Amino acid sequence: MMQTRNITDLQSANALTTARRMTVIHPPSFSPFIVFTGLARLRQHLDLLWTLIVHRLKVRYKQSVLGPAWAVVQPLFLMLIYTVIFARIARVETGGIPYPIFAYTALLPWTAFSSALTAATGGVTSHADLVKKVYFPREILPLSYIAAALVDLMIASIVLWGLFLYYGVQLTVFALWGLPIILIMITFAAAVSLLLSALQVRFRDIGMAMPLLLQLWMFATPVVYPLSAVPEQWRVFYTLNPMVGVIENFRRVMLEGIAPDYVSLGIATMVSLVLLPLAYMYFKHLEATMADVI
Amino acid sequence: MNDLEFNRVSKRYLVPEEEAQVAAGSNRLLSKLKSLRKSHKEFWAVRDVSFQVARGEALGIIGHNGAGKSTVLKLIAGITSPTAGEIKINGRLAALIEVGSGFHPELTGRENIYLSGTILGMSRREITSKLDLIIDFAGVREFIETPVKRYSSGMYVRLGFAIAAHLDPDVLLLDEVLAVGDAAFQTKCFEHISRMREEGKTIVFISHDLHAVESLCSRTILIHRGELVANGAPREVIAEYAEVSSRFTQSTAEVVEGTIMSKEAAITSLSFESAEGANHYRTGAPLVARITYTASEPIADVKFGVYFYAENGELHSQFTTEWDGERIDLEPGIGTLTFLCPALSLQRGIYYADAAIIKRDAADGVVIDWQPQRVILCVDFGKTVRGMFYMPHEWHLARHGETKDESSAENILVETS
Numbered sequence: 030m031m032q033t034r035n036i037t038d039l040q041s042a043n044a045l046t047t048a049r050r051m052t053v054i055h056p057p058s059f060s061p062f063i064v065f066t067g068l069a070r071l072r073q074h075l076d077l078l079w080t081l082i083v084h085r086l087k088v089r090y091k092q093s094v095l096g097p098a099w100a101v102v103q104p105l106f107l108m109l110i111y112t113v114i115f116a117r118i119a120r121v122e123t124g125g126i127p128y129p130i131f132a133y134t135a136l137l138p139w140t141a142f143s144s145a146l147t148a149a150t151g152g153v154t155s156h157a158d159l160v161k162k163v164y165f166p167r168e169i170l171p172l173s174y175i176a177a178a179l180v181d182l183m184i185a186s187i188v189l190w191g192l193f194l195y196y197g198v199q200l201t202v203f204a205l206w207g208l209p210i211i212l213i214m215i216t217f218a219a220a221v222s223l224l225l226s227a228l229q230v231r232f233r234d235i236g237m238a239m240p241l242l243l244q245l246w247m248f249a250t251p252v253v254y255p256l257s258a259v260p261e262q263w264r265v266f267y268t269l270n271p272m273v274g275v276i277e278n279f280r281r282v283m284l285e286g287i288a289p290d291y292v293s294l295g296i297a298t299m300v301s302l303v304l305l306p307l308a309y310m311y312f313k314h315l316e317a318t319m320a321d322v323i
Numbered sequence: 324m325n326d327l328e329f330n331r332v333s334k335r336y337l338v339p340e341e342e343a344q345v346a347a348g349s350n351r352l353l354s355k356l357k358s359l360r361k362s363h364k365e366f367w368a369v370r371d372v373s374f375q376v377a378r379g380e381a382l383g384i385i386g387h388n389g390a391g392k393s394t395v396l397k398l399i400a401g402i403t404s405p406t407a408g409e410i411k412i413n414g415r416l417a418a419l420i421e422v423g424s425g426f427h428p429e430l431t432g433r434e435n436i437y438l439s440g441t442i443l444g445m446s447r448r449e450i451t452s453k454l455d456l457i458i459d460f461a462g463v464r465e466f467i468e469t470p471v472k473r474y475s476s477g478m479y480v481r482l483g484f485a486i487a488a489h490l491d492p493d494v495l496l497l498d499e500v501l502a503v504g505d506a507a508f509q510t511k512c513f514e515h516i517s518r519m520r521e522e523g524k525t526i527v528f529i530s531h532d533l534h535a536v537e538s539l540c541s542r543t544i545l546i547h548r549g550e551l552v553a554n555g556a557p558r559e560v561i562a563e564y565a566e567v568s569s570r571f572t573q574s575t576a577e578v579v580e581g582t583i584m585s586k587e588a589a590i591t592s593l594s595f596e597s598a599e600g601a602n603h604y605r606t607g608a609p610l611v612a613r614i615t616y617t618a619s620e621p622i623a624d625v626k627f628g629v630y631f632y633a634e635n636g637e638l639h640s641q642f643t644t645e646w647d648g649e650r651i652d653l654e655p656g657i658g659t660l661t662f663l664c665p666a667l668s669l670q671r672g673i674y675y676a677d678a679a680i681i682k683r684d685a686a687d688g689v690v691i692d693w694q695p696q697r698v699i700l701c702v703d704f705g706k707t708v709r710g711m712f713y714m715p716h717e718w719h720l721a722r723h724g725e726t727k728d729e730s731s732a733e734n735i736l737v738e739t740s
Contacts, residue, residue, distance in 0.1 A: 049414035049493060057404045077441040084427065084438055091429045162420045163442055164401035317404040320397065321336060 057317040064306055067313045071166045078169045078176075085177035100181035101188050103144070104136040111136075111253045121254050126284060130192050134284045135252040135276045137185055138211065142218055142272065143243045145178030149222035151236050154229050157323045167316050168309070171226040175218050182211070189283075201286035207279060210289070213297050214275045220304040227315040230323050246270075251277050256293075271297035325413065326494050326525040327376040327399065332408030334394050337363035368394040370549040371408075376494075376542075378413075381526040383540035383557055385533060385564055391549040392529045396420065396498055399527065414493025414525075417444060419484075421498070428472035432463055432482060435471050439486050453489045460511075461485035481508055488515050494525045513539075531634050533561050533673040533701060565699045585682075588618035588653055589692045593629070593678045595700055606670055606713045607706030612662040614678045616692075618653040624683045625651050625691065627660050631700070632675040639674065645683060653680075666715040667702065674700040 071078075090096040108129055115121040116128035123131045152171035153160060160167065193200070229235040250272040251259070259267050267273060274297030278289040369391045376382045386392045397403045398410060400418035425442040426435050436457055440450040450457075458464050461482040463474070471479060497516065516539065520526060530536050536543055536557055543560040545553035545567065553563040596611040597604050604610055612629055628643040642662065644651060679693035706713060 052401075052412040052416070054398070054401065054405065054410040054412070056407055074441075074444070076445075076447045080437055080441040080447065084430070084434075087434070088427060088429055159425050159442065161402065163418065163425070165442060165444070320402045 057314070059314055061306075061310060063313045064310055067166065067168075067309065071168065074165050074169060077165055078173055081169060081173035082176040082180075085173055086180055089177070097181075097184050100184040104133060104140045104185050105188060107136050107140065108133040115253050122258065123255055124257070127196055130196050130198065130284065131255075131280070132253060133189060133192055134280045137182065137189055138214055138279050139247060139250065139252050139272075139276060140185070141178050141182035142214055142275075143247065144181065145175045145218045146222055146225070146243065147239055148174035148178065149218070150225040150229055150239055152222070153226045153319065154233070154236070154323065160323050161320050167319060168223060168312055171222040172219060175215065175222060178218075179211075179215065198284060199286065200283070203282040203286055203288055206282040206289050210275055210279050210282065210294070213271070213294070213301055216305055217271045217275070217297065217301040220301060220308040223305075223308040223312040227312045227319075230315065230319050246272065251280075268293045268296055269300070271300045273297070324378045325375045325411070326378045326380075327382075327413070327527065328409075328411040329372055329374050329395075329398075330409040330411070332369060332372050332398060332405045332410060333367060334369040334391075334398060334403065335406040336366045336368055338366050367549050369398065369405075369546075372546070372549075372551045373408075374544055374551060374554060376525055376527060378525055379520075379523040380542060381520050381528060381540045383536035383543040383560075384527065384529045384546060385531075385536055385543060385560065386546035387568065390546045392546050393498065394549075395546065396496055396527070396529050400496055412494060415444075415491075416494045416496065417487070417490035417492035418496040419487045419490075419498065420496070426471055426479070426483065429470055431470055432458075432467040432474070435482070436486055439483065443487060443490055445490060457482075457485045457489050460488060460515075477508070484508075484512055488512070492524070494527070495519060497526065497528045498530075531673070533564070533699075534671075537561060561701065565701060568699045584690050584692055587620050587622050587691055588616055588625075588680050590678050590680060590694050591615045591617055591657075593676060593694070593698045595676075595698070604667060604700060604702045605705030606668070606702055607666050607715075610664040610667045612664070612676070614660045614662070615657065616653075616660070616680060617657050618655050620655055622653040622682070622691065625653055626681050626683050627651070628679045628681060629662050630677050630679070631669065632677075634673050634675070636675070639669070643681075666713065667705070668713045668715075669700070669702045670710070670712055671702055671704050674702065676700050 090099070093099065095102065111132045112129045115132070116123075121128070149171035152174050153167055156170055192198075225235055225239075247253075249267075249270055256264075256273070256277045274290075274293035274295075278294050278297075281287050282289055372391075372395065374382070384392050384395060394403070396418070398405055399412065400416070400420065402418075425439045427438060430438060433454075436454065437447060437450055440457075441447065445453075458467055461478070461484070463478050463482055466474065466478065471482070474482070495516075513535070516526070520539070526539070528536060528540055540557050542555065543553075543557040544551055545560050545564050547567055552567060553560045592613070592615045594613050595604065596613065597608055599605070599608075614627060614629070626643050626645040628641060630641045631639040633639050644660075676698045677694050680691040682689040682691060
């Protein structure tokens with residue numbers, strides 16, 4: 030049985046009801062059209078998305094001593110750990126770039142991606158009570174976590190800037206590519222978290238598997254080692270992971286000050302742009318029965 | 324002009340049957356994986372229900388727990404989707420299903436107003452314009468910058484309702500919300516809802532509180548086992564509800580609410596009567612309850628029980644034949660047991676009653692049959708003024724210094740049967 034919310038907003042011809050919006054609810058039917066009706070509904074609830082983003086940030090640091098400094102602690106300590114392992118012990122070849130800055134430049138977007146995904150995947154199930162009692166577009170829940178993770182990314186960027194000063198890294202005009210690269214990452218993170226958060230309503234296993242999955246994913250992405258360390262014959266397959274295009278190119282434009290690799294960036298863009306509407310459709314498809322199974 | 328229309332709406336739930344599979348001793352993972360594919364039991368929570376609510380009408384929806392009332396509400400609110408049919412809503416809808424929805428304990432009262440308000444569908448600008456009204460309605464002005472985790476439960480509930488009360492919808496859905504807060508706040512909520520009615524808002528009200536339904540609603544529908552069985556004036560539909568609930572459709576379930584039943588005999592009905600006829604019960608007036616049963620085999624030494632519950636399901640009083648000494652042995656066939664109460668002590672209100680047959684000799688009393696909380700008893704005003712319950716009583720006045728015999732009938736001012 031196809032189960033998708035299908036709400037059509039009609040403007041009634043009746044003069045009495047011109048100010049009112051007529052909502053007609055039908056049994057769910059699966060069609061790409063739900064992307065548009067879904068977005069129209071989402072637009073009516075943008076204030077909720079905004080309130081929840083602010084709420085995430087406020088709640089996260091209430092009753093914590095370090096507060097927003099936690100946004101920096103994670104990438105910073107990971108950088109220190111990886112520096113010890115991969116620069117002192119394993120000696121990864123970074124092409125002359127000091128390892129701490131090599132790692133931090135990649136860990137900055139990676140931790141944003143991984144913490145966004147971890148929180149967003151549980152976004153719907155952690156609000157089970159609300160989902161059972163109130164209607165609002167459910168995608169707001171995972172999306173609000175992604176937006177909140179981006180604020181952490183901004184805070185952690187201050188440390189990157191400090192490291193650049195310390196190591197005397199000169200930003201070039203290619204650093205401007207940093208913004209579209211982050212946008213691609215957000216698109217991809219949104220797509221993946223829509224898929225996973227909807228699936229988690231049915232299968233709590235997803236949440237259990239997330240830490241392991243993200244760990245594996247990080248090692249399948251050039252975060253702690255450069256792309257050049259990957260054998261040539263595996264590159265094509267390897268680059269299908271959109272995070273490769275994101276992380277490698279973020280490092281290229283920020284740290285190395287050179288143009289991005291358009292092939293890997295193109296793949297990441299394509300995958301994200303195709304995946305997002307599909308993921309949204311799938312999410313809306315499952316949304317119709319979320320309250321029944323959560 | 325209808326603000327809400329239900330056109331042949333049905334809702335089916337698929338209930339997984341994994342428990343049975345695990346019990347069969349099969350591999351747990353395997354059965355779990357199998358259950359992804361099939362073995363779902365169908366359950367129609369709402370079946371082919373149609374009704375309309377005109378603008379300015381207040382519709383009450385009544386029915387037993389699990390009859391499908393809440394599903395109807397969830398369908399209107401958009402929380403879940405129908406399996407068949409069509410629902411039309413004209414105008415802005417607000418569902419007040421539970422107060423304090425989306426409150427976060429760490430946030431202040433003010434922050435929670437914005438959070439809960441936007442969850443319920445208000446815009447931030449709208450909330451800002453109503454902020455003072457909400458704070459004053461809830462009466463929490465001094466604590467508005469305090470995290471709500473430090474609020475008393477009363478303050479919490481008041482704030483939750485205050486937000487919801489200021490949604491200003493065209494169509495308002497209410498689910499048991501009046502059952503919150505203290506008496507004074509409940510009155511305030513009730514007045515607020517009555518005012519919304521006067522303003523011409525369309526209201527859909529789901530409640531166990533039949534008195535609230537009667538005083539608030541202009542029309543009532545009765546949902547029984549997912550189907551609409553009555554639609555009309557509240558008083559008549561409530562009477563119909565009482566009627567429906569006393570007719571037992573014999574369930575073959577051997578386990579109800581965790582009680583295992585042996586089913587050698589079955590209770591076929593539990594009905595009430597009074598001197599004024601069915602459905603007219605008054606505090607202080609005599610009440611007769613009749614339990615009819617069918618026994619399929621001889622059962623020695625049983626006891627019957629009649630139980631009365633408050634609206635919230637709390638047990639009010641329990642009476643069993645055991646206390647009155649006489650031994651009861653059931654013969655195969657049909658019988659009636661009559662319970663005579665000379666003066667009903669229950670105050671005006673709605674009560675639920677049920678009956679059970681229990682084996683006496685067994686250590687923990689094996690239940691033969693029990694039909695939980697099925698029958699409704701609506702009690703009207705009678706011989707009481709205020710308080711929790713009525714007591715059969717007499718008044719005697721003795722004037723000191725007079726020579727008359729105190730026990731003479733003339734001194735009894737009031738005698739109560």
